[in-house]
């Protein structure tokens with residue numbers, strides 16, 4: 001697969017005004033994430049969660065990034081505000097009438113646009129009481145994201161991020177999804193460069209202040225291989241085992257990584 005790592009052209013550097021708009025999009029996403037996380041309960045449908053997220057995003061004057069999004073002519077436009085993925089679903093699940101039940105884990109992915117600039121962030125959470133195995137997978141994925149973010153430094157190289165994610169994840173006994181990766185973000189939801197969650201360090205474009213990346217490890221209990229369901233969107237693990245997904249939109253600054261999609265005033269070591 002061509003990850004475009006040899007093509008540094010096209011990575012946009014955001015102005016301070018553009019970064020401010022992305023901070024605002026990030027804040028709105030953080031609020032929507034917190035509301036959805038608090039509402040995750042057995043018996044509630046993923047469609048209800050989608051409506052809650054959409055209400056917050058629209059009420060804050062933003063636009064959902066994913067609704068109507070069509071990456072190519074062969075794919076149907078995405079029909080909802082959030083992606084909502086159950087258990088072995090990795091990403092891109094479509095909200096519907098399925099109810100969450102005790103013991104599920106659910107991955108929810110949010111995007112919002114403020115004056116033309118996107119934010120993108122995801123988390124996985126347990127429904128009711130979950131297995132120790134599921135809980136450990138989620139914790140490892142969240143930690144893998146934070147490990148990757150620590151490498152989003154000016155003067156570093158792009159693949160330093162994915163290398164760190166892979167090293168941590170595999171040491172914990174999990175596999176890292178290869179076929180879906182993080183990405184640059186700004187005026188478009190998906191910009192150059194692709195940000196894989198694996199590989200050797202020290203390669204790819206040099207990271208610079210003003211670049212903004214959506215870093216998003218997906219960790220599986222079994223194989224890293226994936227397949228897509230007949231709906232054209234939902235990505236599942238090839239072996240049907242559990243998967244978790246955490247994502248933040250991160251600005252590279254002279255002072256280090258700035259997480260744009262975290263709650264204001266949150267502890268710098270925590271995902272939220």
Ligand code: MG
Pocket residue numbers: 109110120121122216247
């Ligand atoms: Mg996302």
Ligand code: MG
Pocket residue numbers: 120121182183214216247
């Ligand atoms: Mg993303």
